[in-house]
Amino acid sequence: MxxxxxxxxxxxxxPGRFQLMDKHDPTHHVQxxxxxxxxSHEERKKQLEFQKEAVVHLNSLYNYALHLTMNxxxxxxxxxxxxxxxxxxxxxxxxGTNCKAWLFKILKNNYINRFRKNSKExxxxxxDLIKDFYHSIKDxxxxxxxxxxxxxxxxxxxxxxxxxxxxxxxxxxxxQLCDIDGFTYEEIANMVESPIxxxxxxxxxxxxxxxxxxxxxxxxxxINTDNNHNNQ
Amino acid sequence: xxxxxARVLMSAAVDCELSFKEEQGxxxxxxxxxECKNEFEEAKKTKMIIKEKIVQFKAPQTLINxxxxxxxxxxxxxxxxxxxx
Numbered sequence: 001m002x003x004x005x006x007x008x009x010x011x012x013x014x015p016g017r018f019q020l021m022d023k024h025d026p027t028h029h030v031q032x033x034x035x036x037x038x039x040s041h042e043e044r045k046k047q048l049e050f051q052k053e054a055v056v057h058l059n060s061l062y063n064y065a066l067h068l069t070m071n072x073x074x075x076x077x078x079x080x081x082x083x084x085x086x087x088x089x090x091x092x093x094x095x096g097t098n099c100k101a102w103l104f105k106i107l108k109n110n111y112i113n114r115f116r117k118n119s120k121e122x123x124x125x126x127x128d129l130i131k132d133f134y135h136s137i138k139d140x141x142x143x144x145x146x147x148x149x150x151x152x153x154x155x156x157x158x159x160x161x162x163x164x165x166x167x168x169x170x171x172x173x174x175x176q177l178c179d180i181d182g183f184t185y186e187e188i189a190n191m192v193e194s195p196i197x198x199x200x201x202x203x204x205x206x207x208x209x210x211x212x213x214x215x216x217x218x219x220x221x222x223i224n225t226d227n228n229h230n231n232q
Numbered sequence: 233x234x235x236x237x238a239r240v241l242m243s244a245a246v247d248c249e250l251s252f253k254e255e256q257g258x259x260x261x262x263x264x265x266x267e268c269k270n271e272f273e274e275a276k277k278t279k280m281i282i283k284e285k286i287v288q289f290k291a292p293q294t295l296i297n298x299x300x301x302x303x304x305x306x307x308x309x310x311x312x313x314x315x316x317x
Contacts, residue, residue: 012263026285047303050303051300051303055299055300055303058291058295058296058299059288059289059290061289061291062289062290062291062292062295063288066289072292076292076294076295079291079295079299080295080298080299080302083302083303084302087302087303156285157285157286157287158257160281160282160285160286161286163286164282164286175282175303178247178279179279179282179283180282180286184249185244185247185249195279200240200243200249201240201243203243203246203247204239204240204242204243204275207243207246207275207278207279208275210278210282211274211275211277211278213277215280220238223273229304
């Protein structure tokens with residue numbers, strides 16, 4: 001029922017939101033209506049399965065895209081493209097494997113193709129960009145129940161975020177996939193196209209670097225990192 | 233097991249990705265080596281901080297709508313009909 005409401009809203013209140021998808025397939029609305037009667041049982045089955053398997057990971061994908069692009073608008077575009085591609089190639093998704101991992105890999109490839117070609121040198125961190133990004137996101141999220149009003153907690157989120165993004169990409173990536181998105185080493189190895197041993201050592205070194213960063217912040221602000229995670 | 237080998241296994245130990253045999257050896261080493269034990273505790277804590285402190289945002293409603301639209305072509309006309317009934 002809730003899903004249907006989304007569809008109504010999307011069609012009648014915000015027609016301009018679909019420019020990106022219309023660009024890829026300008027006739028899909030017309031086709032959708034005229035061919036409705038002839039849509040095969042298989043196609044409907046595919047849609048339902050796609051919603052059940054793939055659409056449920058929307059929030060995770062959006063957050064992954066935010067981490068990669070550090071820009072909410074680019075992140076939205078990236079997620080849209082990912083789902084469009086995933087839907088088209090859903091038949092090639094190996095049933096029984098982790099659909100979230102499959103989607104993450106598509107998103108990462110899209111990101112590389114679309115954004116990284118023109119980006120600055122890899123490995124260089126723009127702290128101002130991270131700060132701006134974080135504040136823009138916080139402003140957007142202010143009306144949600146998840147927003148933090150407590151300054152101490154807000155600061156700490158930002159520090160951890162900043163520390164994570166200060167790591168070289170190869171370390172940040174595996175930490176993110178493991179600690180935030182909960183993938184197994186085998187899935188991560190497949191995603192970053194490296195052996196499991198490499199995933200292990202990157203996680204080891206990455207966490208060590210991260211800890212040093214956090215200790216640096218803690219000293220700077222007089223915070224005791226030992227108890228950070230207990231103060232929520 | 234020596235410290236070098238224990239460090240190789242450290243992250244996998246934090247993430248419960250060790251085989252039974254590896255875990256036995258690793259835990260035995262920790263019981264004998266304070267330095268590695270401390271490092272293990274710190275690594276676990278770091279993982280916990282990341283898990284708990286990195287904010288997970290909700291996808292914007294406009295994005296949710298467009299993804300739902302993508303996977304609901306066949307229901308569009310049906311929804312139109314319902315709306316004008």
